[in-house]
Amino acid sequence: MRLTLPIALVCSALAALVAAVVAPSDKAPGVAPRASDSGDLRPLPVGRGADTQAGQDVEARRRDDLEAPRPGGTTADPAATVITTPPADAPPGMVWIPGGTFRMGNPQPASNQLDEGPMHLVTVDGFWMDATEVTNLQFQEFVEATGYITVAEKQVDRDELKKQMGEGAVASLPAEAFDPSSICFNSSFDPGTIDKSDPRWPYSVWKVVKGADWKHPEGPETSIDDRLDYPVVHVSWDDAVAYCVWAGKRLPTEAEWEYAARGGLEDSTYPWGDEREPQGEHVSNIWQGDFPFENTLDDGHKTASPVKSFPPNAYGLYDMSGNVWEWCHDWYRPDYYEFASRRNPFGPARSFDPMEPTIPKRVQRGGSFMCSDSYCIGYRVSSRMKGDLQTGTFHCGFRCVVAAGDALSRN
Numbered sequence: 223m224r225l226t227l228p229i230a231l232v233c234s235a236l237a238a239l240v241a242a243v244v245a246p247s248d249k250a251p252g253v254a255p256r257a258s259d260s261g262d263l264r265p266l267p268v269g270r271g272a273d274t275q276a277g278q279d280v281e282a283r284r285r286d287d288l289e290a291p292r293p294g295g296t297t298a299d300p301a302a303t304v305i306t307t308p309p310a311d312a313p314p315g316m317v318w319i320p321g322g323t324f325r326m327g328n329p330q331p332a333s334n335q336l337d338e339g340p341m342h343l344v345t346v347d348g349f350w351m352d353a354t355e356v357t358n359l360q361f362q363e364f365v366e367a368t369g370y371i372t373v374a375e376k377q378v379d380r381d382e383l384k385k386q387m388g389e390g391a392v393a394s395l396p397a398e399a400f401d402p403s404s405i406c407f408n409s410s411f412d413p414g415t416i417d418k419s420d421p422r423w424p425y426s427v428w429k430v431v432k433g434a435d436w437k438h439p440e441g442p443e444t445s446i447d448d449r450l451d452y453p454v455v456h457v458s459w460d461d462a463v464a465y466c467v468w469a470g471k472r473l474p475t476e477a478e479w480e481y482a483a484r485g486g487l488e489d490s491t492y493p494w495g496d497e498r499e500p501q502g503e504h505v506s507n508i509w510q511g512d513f514p515f516e517n518t519l520d521d522g523h524k525t526a527s528p529v530k531s532f533p534p535n536a537y538g539l540y541d542m543s544g545n546v547w548e549w550c551h552d553w554y555r556p557d558y559y560e561f562a563s564r565r566n567p568f569g570p571a572r573s574f575d576p577m578e579p580t581i582p583k584r585v586q587r588g589g590s591f592m593c594s595d596s597y598c599i600g601y602r603v604s605s606r607m608k609g610d611l612q613t614g615t616f617h618c619g620f621r622c623v624v625a626a627g628d629a630l631s632r633n
């Protein structure tokens with residue numbers, strides 16, 4: 223099924239939908255409702271008693287119902303020995319993340335960061351993680367081997383759209399609304415139209431670009447010829463998973479991602495510590511200046527940067543803060559931390575974003591070159607973001623993991 227975001231930006235019916243919600247981030251807006259395997263999207267009556275003695279049995283049953291199926295090679299048993307030693311040599315391009323227990327989340331989330339709480343202890347078993355975001359070169363190898371076509375390269379599925387919008391609305395769309403396209407920054411937005419007191423203002427700074435896809439990251443006139451070591455972008459969650467399957471890997475869980483991003487530091491704000499620019503040095507690719515009006519480019523990069531442009535964290539992971547957002551395995555729910563398993567959590571069984579409740583979303587982490595302190599601060603290790611799983615954008619990519627248990631089960 224083809225994403226419908228381009229339609230959202232050209233169809234008045236979807237524009238009304240978009241206008242009804244707020245995305246407090248640098249993220250492009252979500253899209254129309256659509257069929258999904260996410261199932262029931264209603265909010266769940268989740269309590270806060272998961273860590274209390276009372277109601278433990280109820281909570282255990284609730285978790286069985288609410289959490290996603292656990293893959294082979296991982297355990298939810300809190301008594302199981304934590305895997306800290308790699309059972310084999312690291313796969314090429316990956317680094318070992320020794321298992322352990324950490325405090326996940328934000329101890330004092332701001333009012334627009336409430337999904338980062340409650341902070342809670344999580345134990346993850348060891349795994350290998352790609353040292354960098356998946357690059358254009360790596361994705362090119364996948365496409366050449368499989369003939370895979372990403373969502374941004376496909377025509378919009380008219381029949382699918384009818385299910386979401388109704389026949390009349392689809393019939394009124396111009397033919398070009400179905401052309402392959404993806405989402406980029408609208409650098410020609412009119413500053414005079416930006417009213418930051420209006421929560422819908424971020425929608426002014428995005429645009430649908432016909433011909434934008436992973437091979438044309440900023441539109442059809444651009445290419446990856448000189449960007450093979452840049453992170454691949456304009457990939458949907460499904461596209462990322464297809465790559466992972468081909469590579470014999472999977473997407474990291476949200477817990478694995480945050481544990482790895484922290485680099486063994488306790489309660490730090492960033493992968494390297496608590497100062498965003500230690501000793502005045504820029505150590506990540508984000509946005510400097512007043513977003514979206516001015517990017518002062520103090521870190522040297524207007525959009526994406528080659529992977530490894532900045533120092534790695536203590537685990538040897540690059541760009542865990544900034545450059546491009548990274549898809550995670552988990553469905554997104556703002557209340558997931560309230561009922562998540564404490565051992566190898568694998569995400570909720572269903573997606574629910576109160577801001578766009580009809581759109582199934584997966585977690586994204588780490589922020590991007592579009593994140594600034596004047597609006598989105600998604601580059602913190604505890605920051606949570608969510609994206610329509612069928613929408614790619616010019617500032618979201620991914621990296622993969624291989625769990626120790628997964629590797630052992632294959633041997």
Ligand SMILES: [Ca+2]
Nearest residue numbers: 507508521523
């Ligand atoms: Ca930058």
Ligand SMILES: [Ca+2]
Nearest residue numbers: 541544546588
């Ligand atoms: Ca990143």
